[in-house]
Amino acid sequence: xxxxxxxxxxxxxxxxxxxxxxxxxxxxxxxxxxxxxxxxxxxxxxxxxxxxxxxxxxxxxxxxxxxxxxxxxxxxxxxxxxxxxxxxxxxxxxxxxxxxxxxxxxxxxxxxxxxxxxxxxxxxxxxxxxxxxxxxxxxxxxxxxxxxxxxxxxxxxxxxxxxxxxxxxxxxxxxxxxxxxxxxxxxxxxxxxxxxxxxxxxxxxxxxxxxxxxxxxxxxxxxxxxxxxxxxxxxxxxxxxxxxxxxxxxxxxxxxxxxxxxxxxxxxxxxxxxxxxxxxxxxxxxxxxxxxxxxxxxxxxxxxxxxxxxxxxxxxxxxxxxxxxxxxx
Numbered sequence: 528x529x530x531x532x533x534x535x536x537x538x539x540x541x542x543x544x545x546x547x548x549x550x551x552x553x554x555x556x557x558x559x560x561x562x563x564x565x566x567x568x569x570x571x572x573x574x575x576x577x578x579x580x581x582x583x584x585x586x587x588x589x590x591x592x593x594x595x596x597x598x599x600x601x602x603x604x605x606x607x608x609x610x611x612x613x614x615x616x617x618x619x620x621x622x623x624x625x626x627x628x629x630x631x632x633x634x635x636x637x638x639x640x641x642x643x644x645x646x647x648x649x650x651x652x653x654x655x656x657x658x659x660x661x662x663x664x665x666x667x668x669x670x671x672x673x674x675x676x677x678x679x680x681x682x683x684x685x686x687x688x689x690x691x692x693x694x695x696x697x698x699x700x701x702x703x704x705x706x707x708x709x710x711x712x713x714x715x716x717x718x719x720x721x722x723x724x725x726x727x728x729x730x731x732x733x734x735x736x737x738x739x740x741x742x743x744x745x746x747x748x749x750x751x752x753x754x755x756x757x758x759x760x761x762x763x764x765x766x767x768x769x770x771x772x773x774x775x776x777x778x779x780x781x782x783x784x785x786x787x788x789x790x791x792x793x794x795x796x797x798x799x800x801x802x803x804x805x806x807x808x809x810x811x812x813x814x815x816x817x818x819x820x821x822x823x824x825x826x827x828x829x830x831x832x833x834x835x836x837x838x839x840x841x842x843x844x845x846x847x848x849x850x851x852x853x854x855x856x
Contacts, residue, residue: 533751539748539810542744542805545741545745546745546805548736548737549568549737550564552593553567553568553590553593557589557593558713558724559713559714563708566823567590567594568806569803570682571594571680571742571745572801572806573749573799573801576661576680577682577683577704578683578684578685578827579682579708580684580687580709588642591682592642594640596735598639598738598741600742601639602638602639603635603636603638604635604641606645607646607648607649607653608648608649609648611653615653616653616657617634617636617668618631618634618666619631619634620669631671631673633668633673637676642682642683643657643681643682643683646683655700657700657703661681661704664679677743678739698830702828705795705824707826708823709822749802752802752805752811752812753810754797754811755812755856758800758812758817759797761814761817761856762817765817765850766792768853769828769849772784775849775852777848780840782834783831783832783834783838784829785831785832786829786830791828792825796817796824797812800817814855814856821847826843826846829842829845
């Protein structure tokens with residue numbers, strides 16, 4: 528592989544081939560939900576974590592499974608419940624009576640892809656057990672540190688409607704997710720197509736089409752996509768405006784913001800914009816790449832107060848106002 532920061536034509540062609548295979552694999556098995564597909568692929572290319580939110584039955588789990596099926600990597604699913612313990616996720620030490628010693632049993636978190644289904648149904652203690660794994664990419668059992676695989680992506684789902692028996696994710700937990708995607712209802716035509724594909728049994732056969740090495744290559748090329756200083760300043764100004772909104776947007780809207788985005792948002796914009804640029808066949812980032820990512824990067828990092836809920840003000844409205852107030856380079 529080319530060792531400098533310039534992407535060769537050969538590397539670009541190979542990257543676009545991998546991206547095309549993944550997109551084709553996804554579209555053959557998932558009807559519609561194109562934004563979800565792009566977000567999942569972005570996290571795969573940036574090696575980050577994603578939070579999926581929608582009412583039940585809109586293929587969040589299916590989409591996550593389809594993406595992991597495409598790769599010959601390890602996959603584990605954790606169904607979150609209120610009685611789930613941290614040791615159920617990261618693992619624990621078990622006493623072996625045969626040789627009178629403790630054995631370490633690593634939990635399901637040790638995989639390339641970890642699906643945390645209905646993460647908001649697990650307790651705060653269990654949610655926090657994922658923090659070290661998601662941020663530091665390691666787990667600690669009995670004082671011993673275990674490094675997680677180089678490709679480690681947490682795909683968490685949550686249902687925003689049912690509140691009974693759920694635990695809202697803390698801001699620190701939300702910030703660990705590179706992106707947050709909201710999954711919408713399919714159209715009538717898409718729903719009919721889902722029924723047609725079920726009749727043809729297209730969901731039962733999901734052979735792997737790529738190796739883990741292909742994704743490692745794709746991630747390395749993504750890192751080399753060029754981001755101009757003017758784009759970096761554009762990103763920084765957008766994030767700054769979320770922290771001091773009264774200096775940029777209508778004070779009435781600004782009053783709805785309780786907390787702005789952290790530096791992780793700045794980093795997420797840069798890392799994810801490189802992936803979006805590469806998907807579009809470019810080796811450099813444009814302002815439109817940043818605008819495309821504005822919801823998925825910021826919607827879980829801007830905290831609104833109760834007045835926003837009472838007045839039916841959505842975080843997407845706030846984001847549009849902030850991004851619209853920043854001059855495009």
